[in-house]
Amino acid sequence: MDCRISTPFTKEKAAELHIGDMVYLTGTIYTARDAAHKRMMEAIRQGRPLPFDLHNSIIYYMGPTPARDGRPIGSAGPTTAGRMDAYAPTLLDLGETGMIGKGRRNEAVRQAVIRNGAVYFAAIGGAGALLSKAITSAEVVAYEDLGTEAVRKLTVQEFPVIVVMDSKGNDLYEIAASKYCTE
Amino acid sequence: MREINVAAITSCVRQMCMDANYHLSPDMQARLFEAAETEQSPLGRQILEKLKENLEIAAADQIPICQDTGMAVVFVEVGQEVHLTGGDVSSAIQEGVRRGYQDGYLRKSIVRDPLTRVNTGDNTPAVIHYTIVPGEQVRITVAPKGFGSENKSRLFMLVPADGVDGVKKAVLQTVREAGPNACPPMAVGVGIGGNFEKCACLAKQALLIPTDQQSEDPQIRKLEQELLAEINKTGIGPAGLGGTVTALALHVKTYPTHIAGLPVAVNICCHVNRHETMVL
Numbered sequence: 001m002d003c004r005i006s007t008p009f010t011k012e013k014a015a016e017l018h019i020g021d022m023v024y025l026t027g028t029i030y031t032a033r034d035a036a037h038k039r040m041m042e043a044i045r046q047g048r049p050l051p052f053d054l055h056n057s058i059i060y061y062m063g064p065t066p067a068r069d070g071r072p073i074g075s076a077g078p079t080t081a082g083r084m085d086a087y088a089p090t091l092l093d094l095g096e097t098g099m100i101g102k103g104r105r106n107e108a109v110r111q112a113v114i115r116n117g118a119v120y121f122a123a124i125g126g127a128g129a130l131l132s133k134a135i136t137s138a139e140v141v142a143y144e145d146l147g148t149e150a151v152r153k154l155t156v157q158e159f160p161v162i163v164v165m166d167s168k169g170n171d172l173y174e175i176a177a178s179k180y181c182t183e
Numbered sequence: 184m185r186e187i188n189v190a191a192i193t194s195c196v197r198q199m200c201m202d203a204n205y206h207l208s209p210d211m212q213a214r215l216f217e218a219a220e221t222e223q224s225p226l227g228r229q230i231l232e233k234l235k236e237n238l239e240i241a242a243a244d245q246i247p248i249c250q251d252t253g254m255a256v257v258f259v260e261v262g263q264e265v266h267l268t269g270g271d272v273s274s275a276i277q278e279g280v281r282r283g284y285q286d287g288y289l290r291k292s293i294v295r296d297p298l299t300r301v302n303t304g305d306n307t308p309a310v311i312h313y314t315i316v317p318g319e320q321v322r323i324t325v326a327p328k329g330f331g332s333e334n335k336s337r338l339f340m341l342v343p344a345d346g347v348d349g350v351k352k353a354v355l356q357t358v359r360e361a362g363p364n365a366c367p368p369m370a371v372g373v374g375i376g377g378n379f380e381k382c383a384c385l386a387k388q389a390l391l392i393p394t395d396q397q398s399e400d401p402q403i404r405k406l407e408q409e410l411l412a413e414i415n416k417t418g419i420g421p422a423g424l425g426g427t428v429t430a431l432a433l434h435v436k437t438y439p440t441h442i443a444g445l446p447v448a449v450n451i452c453c454h455v456n457r458h459e460t461m462v463l
């Protein structure tokens with residue numbers, strides 16, 4: 001099913017989505033990859049504030065290319081989400097409701113998704129030029145020294161993603177291949 | 184003896200870093216366009232259409248096809264009749280990479296030390312492979328390699344008894360484990376033979392072979408066709424969301440090996456299989 005969703009991404013909105021849904025997101029999302037996640041985890045451990053409010057937030061696992069003049073951002077497609085598996089359950093438990101990346105997640109993330117009623121979306125890997133068109137503004141809000149890995153606040157307009165793990169923990173990657181497998 | 188100033192190499196490398204990131208080679212692009220026609224899954228076709236559109240936007244706006252503009256891998260074949268002047272050739276190549284990634288608005292993805300992990304800020308150093316060949320030309324290939332797919336590549340030290348079935352099993356296992364993480368549809372480079380490091384290099388070079396070119400060795404040609412067909416039966420499909428197109432291309436490169444071994448390397452690449460070549 002195709003649907004349009006705007007942020008904040010509440011648990012009520014998350015509960016209505018099912019694996020395979022094509023979702024067009026509008027509103028505010030934040031970027032963080034490996035290095036930014038590591039720093040956020042340190043901040044949590046030390047009781048320091050985070051770069052943004054996790055409550056009802058969506059984190060996009062992405063590190064863009066530099067913007068050309070007149071554009072808010074360069075190429076901006078997803079990175080492999082599995083590298084964030086070590087950190088994601090903590091952030092989900094603290095209020096994050098959506099993750100955008102590509103590739104499989106581990107069981108701990110799946111359990112955290114179920115426990116918190118969150119959703120994992122896939123953006124199309126390798127479509128960074130196309131996806132950049134759905135980003136209308138980008139601003140570094142933390143860890144500027146990390147370059148492409150800094151935390152950015154993005155404004156998105158009908159940003160296309162696919163639900164690959166819904167709030168019940170159903171995993172589209174697990175079942176998708178069997179449908180077309182002819183071995 | 185022909186003289187070539189290394190400054191010419193810097194400017195070629197700079198240009199190729201940019202070109203490779205904005206455009207796929209025509210043969211690679213043709214495979215992707217064909218896939219959008221033949222894919223059986225409706226969602227898969229929708230994804231492939233978006234990837235086609237992505238290529239158009241990248242070319243029109245001169246922005247990278249993918250935000251992971253990779254670690255630059257540079258293959259240099261130096262004719263033995265060439266005298267390189269004007270400085271050190273490796274520094275000239277690194278300077279070309281530095282300028283290409285800066286001037287081309289490409290992402291800087293390299294960390295100085297694999298353990299302490301501070302970004303070098305200019306995407307250097309590149310990985311450079313030199314070969315000395317006959318003649319008086321210098322042939323340079325720049326192949327920026329993304330790590331979503333590089334991380335899913337594998338090396339197997341099989342034994343002779345494993346034979347061709349063992350090779351197939353190794354390739355299919357690697358592709359299955361890569362699955363959605365390597366941004367399918369993929370391109371697959373397979374190296375068979377040599378030793379530990381030679382085999383990995385063969386696999387990387389196999390990714391550079393034009394997708395419409397077939398091996399001259401009938402046994403290898405057959406293996407390539409069978410492997411590609413079997414990969415496409417896994418059902419992984421575009422973006423790993425199910426479908427009949429999992430790989431767009433697969434090539435095998437072989438080298439003589441030791442009586443005791445059968446090394447197999449599988450270098451997984453996504454559909455953004457980038458490479459540019461220039462001859463000086």
Ligand code: SF4
Pocket residue numbers: 077078079125126127249250251252328329330331332333364365366452453454455
């Ligand atoms: S695997 Fe390829 S398409 Fe996917 S993010 Fe990496 S470079 Fe881009």
